[in-house]
Amino acid sequence: MKISARNVIRGKVKKVVHGAVNSEVIISLSGGDEITSIITKISAQNLGLTEGKDVYAVIKASNVMIAID
Amino acid sequence: MIELWNGLLKAVELIVTLDPEVMEIAGRSLRISVTSAILASLICVPLASIIHFRQFRGKRFLINLIQTFYSVPTVAIGLFVFVFISRAGPLGWLGLLFSPAAIVIGQMLLVTPILLGLVISALRGVDITLIDTARSLGASSFQTTLVVLREARFAVMVAIIMAFGRAISEVGISLMIGGNIRGYTRVITTAISLETSKGDLELSIALGIILISIALVVNIVLNRIQQR
Amino acid sequence: MALIETIDMWQRRDGRDILRNINLRIERGEVFALIGPTGAGKTTLLRLIDLLDEPTSGKIYFNGVDTAESPAVRLGVRRRMAFVLQKPVVFNLSVYDNIAYALRWRGMRGSKLREKVEHIIDVVGLSDYHGRNARNLSGGEVQRVAIARAIALEPEVLLLDEPTANLDPLSAARIEELISSIIRQYATTIIMATHDLLQGQRLADRVGVLMDGELLQAGSARDVFASPRNKEVAEFVGVENIIDGVITSSEDKIVTIESQGRSIEAISDYLIGEKVCACIRPEDITLSLTRISSSARNFFEGEITWLVDVGPLTRVEIQCGFPLVALVTKRSAEEMKLARGQSIFVSFKATAVHVTKLQKHKIKNMERRII
Numbered sequence: 001m002k003i004s005a006r007n008v009i010r011g012k013v014k015k016v017v018h019g020a021v022n023s024e025v026i027i028s029l030s031g032g033d034e035i036t037s038i039i040t041k042i043s044a045q046n047l048g049l050t051e052g053k054d055v056y057a058v059i060k061a062s063n064v065m066i067a068i069d
Numbered sequence: 070m071i072e073l074w075n076g077l078l079k080a081v082e083l084i085v086t087l088d089p090e091v092m093e094i095a096g097r098s099l100r101i102s103v104t105s106a107i108l109a110s111l112i113c114v115p116l117a118s119i120i121h122f123r124q125f126r127g128k129r130f131l132i133n134l135i136q137t138f139y140s141v142p143t144v145a146i147g148l149f150v151f152v153f154i155s156r157a158g159p160l161g162w163l164g165l166l167f168s169p170a171a172i173v174i175g176q177m178l179l180v181t182p183i184l185l186g187l188v189i190s191a192l193r194g195v196d197i198t199l200i201d202t203a204r205s206l207g208a209s210s211f212q213t214t215l216v217v218l219r220e221a222r223f224a225v226m227v228a229i230i231m232a233f234g235r236a237i238s239e240v241g242i243s244l245m246i247g248g249n250i251r252g253y254t255r256v257i258t259t260a261i262s263l264e265t266s267k268g269d270l271e272l273s274i275a276l277g278i279i280l281i282s283i284a285l286v287v288n289i290v291l292n293r294i295q296q297r
Numbered sequence: 298m299a300l301i302e303t304i305d306m307w308q309r310r311d312g313r314d315i316l317r318n319i320n321l322r323i324e325r326g327e328v329f330a331l332i333g334p335t336g337a338g339k340t341t342l343l344r345l346i347d348l349l350d351e352p353t354s355g356k357i358y359f360n361g362v363d364t365a366e367s368p369a370v371r372l373g374v375r376r377r378m379a380f381v382l383q384k385p386v387v388f389n390l391s392v393y394d395n396i397a398y399a400l401r402w403r404g405m406r407g408s409k410l411r412e413k414v415e416h417i418i419d420v421v422g423l424s425d426y427h428g429r430n431a432r433n434l435s436g437g438e439v440q441r442v443a444i445a446r447a448i449a450l451e452p453e454v455l456l457l458d459e460p461t462a463n464l465d466p467l468s469a470a471r472i473e474e475l476i477s478s479i480i481r482q483y484a485t486t487i488i489m490a491t492h493d494l495l496q497g498q499r500l501a502d503r504v505g506v507l508m509d510g511e512l513l514q515a516g517s518a519r520d521v522f523a524s525p526r527n528k529e530v531a532e533f534v535g536v537e538n539i540i541d542g543v544i545t546s547s548e549d550k551i552v553t554i555e556s557q558g559r560s561i562e563a564i565s566d567y568l569i570g571e572k573v574c575a576c577i578r579p580e581d582i583t584l585s586l587t588r589i590s591s592s593a594r595n596f597f598e599g600e601i602t603w604l605v606d607v608g609p610l611t612r613v614e615i616q617c618g619f620p621l622v623a624l625v626t627k628r629s630a631e632e633m634k635l636a637r638g639q640s641i642f643v644s645f646k647a648t649a650v651h652v653t654k655l656q657k658h659k660i661k662n663m664e665r666r667i668i
Contacts (some may be wrong), residue, residue: 004585004629004630006629021549021564022648027464038648039592040564040646042594043591043592043593047592058591060580060625061629062610083422118582194464198384202386202388202443205375205382205456206379207372207379208402209372220388
């Protein structure tokens with residue numbers, strides 16, 4: 001997958017919560033961390049997102065905030 | 070030619086030796102015309118401000134009228150004032166005729182149009198944003214007027230000096246309502262015209278030189294001010 | 298109660314509406330920037346707020362007081378404000394007297410006046426120019442005198458009209474620095490007009506977009522940039538991707554916008570048939586060399602028409618039926634070997650599309666809208 005987004009992170013769908021318009025998808029990463037994504041409900045259905053499915057979280061570098069303790 | 074030359078030499082002598090009669094006449098001339106210019110300014114500067122800042126019907130016409138009177142003949146004013154202050158006139162009871170005060174009144178009338186006109190154009194020359202600036206900093210309308218006058222101070226001074234110049238060089242008024250009374254109302258211009266007609270050129274030339282010197286000084290001062 | 302409130306304010310001059318139905322509320326202590334192109338009516342609005350002019354119709358309240366009450370009320374209110382005009386003029390007096398002038402009008406005299414003026418001269422950094430005639434100063438210095446003159450009055454409201462517009466970049470930066478230090482030190486309510494929206498964003502708590510005499514939008518700079526109310530505002534605030542289209546379907550707030558034969562999906566309340574424009578920030582567009590299946594609702598094939606590096610990023614212009622600008626990192630551009638003429642896939646999320654009205658927001662005369 002050749003994509004301009006700098007961050008393509010592999011994970012497994014842990015949970016999908018469908019809302020009226022959007023769906024919240026929680027992806028668990030191999031290290032135990034989680035990434036939450038909000039996508040449209042249609043997309044979630046089109047991609048067949050179910051628990052346990054292998055997915056990539058794609059995040060553009062310009063959208064990543066950095067914080068410290 | 071010789072006569073003129075001798076007259077000139079004698080005249081210089083009169084000035085250099087500070088001849089009492091010459092000095093007395095020159096001093097009176099200065100006193101009267103300075104008084105006229107100052108008194109006229111005290112009336113005309115506020116009046117010009119009112120005309121400039123107020124909007125009223127016929128304002129343009131009034132300003133045109135003022136400008137028309139810049140070159141009013143002195144004898145016309147002399148006649149006008151004479152009619153008022155002669156024994157039979159409405160102000161005859163004041164006994165002003167043939168007094169220095171009468172000359173002052175006449176000269177004030179003479180310079181009023183010039184003063185009004187020049188002060189109004191001095192005020193017009195002030196950047197309109199300055200008025201906004203003053204108001205925006207909280208000036209009342211009176212304070213705003215003062216700001217504008219202060220800003221136009223050099224141009225206003227020029228107007229006053231021009232008025233003085235016009236007053237000191239006029240002859241018609243001083244002669245007609247001053248009467249050229251020796252030691253009382255005789256001023257430079259009336260003295261020159263009298264002495265010349267009597268054939269006494271020395272005194273005339275001496276006074277002429279003084280008058281021209283005054284004009285020169287006035288001019289230098291004007292130039293200095295306008296350069297600022 | 299708002300410190301300043303304008304209600305249904307119109308200003309008409311020579312048969313033209315300079316300001317239309319301005320309803321503006323300014324709270325005490327707030328820094329408000331009026332942004333808009335030249336000629337939008339910013340100066341006219343500031344002049345009305347400073348009570349230098351009177352509106353054709355409508356009301357201005359200052360601290361709840363109707364300012365149209367009497368000339369004395371107007372003077373009293375005006376004395377609680379100070380206005381730095383766009384092209385400030387200084388009095389033909391020394392720097393000191395320029396600043397002291399308006400304080401004297403308020404009856405300040407003697408050592409109190411002297412200390413005050415000296416202090417302010419220090420604050421604006423003009424200590425070396427004390428006795429100099431203000432007419433002989435440079436543009437930036439004149440601006441300093443004008444600001445000094447204003448803040449010396451300790452106004453409750455400071456009005457600034459394009460404070461840096463006529464200055465060279467260096468003087469402009471210094472004046473901006475001065476303004477932000479005034480904001481920090483004095484906590485005055487400030488209303489400033491600027492055509493420079495970044496300046497508005499840097500200095501103000503809230504911005505108002507004034508275009509063609511109408512206050513189109515007001516809010517935090519972030520809100521105005523992220524969700525411009527209509528296309529004009531979007532263009533003015535520099536949204537790069539503005540795509541005109543018509544809504545052809547709408548289901549559960551997910552709309553399809555048809556444009557140039559392509560459909561863009563977005564989230565919006567607009568109804569079918571409405572002419573809208575879609576605004577997409579270049580940062581929200583992802584590029585790929587191959588077709589990918591992702592959650593992004595919008596996926597188009599296009600051709601790269603232009604590439605240029607901007608700092609660590611590369612700006613990529615793409616033609617995909619409509620023109621789009623994307624921002625990607627320079628590293629991605631290099632790794633993907635992006636080049637002009639290359640075919641490319643763009644994708645962006647439906648939530649990244651801000652849908653706004655295409656047509657100008659027409660304000661009806663009677664409709665009252667308080668911003």
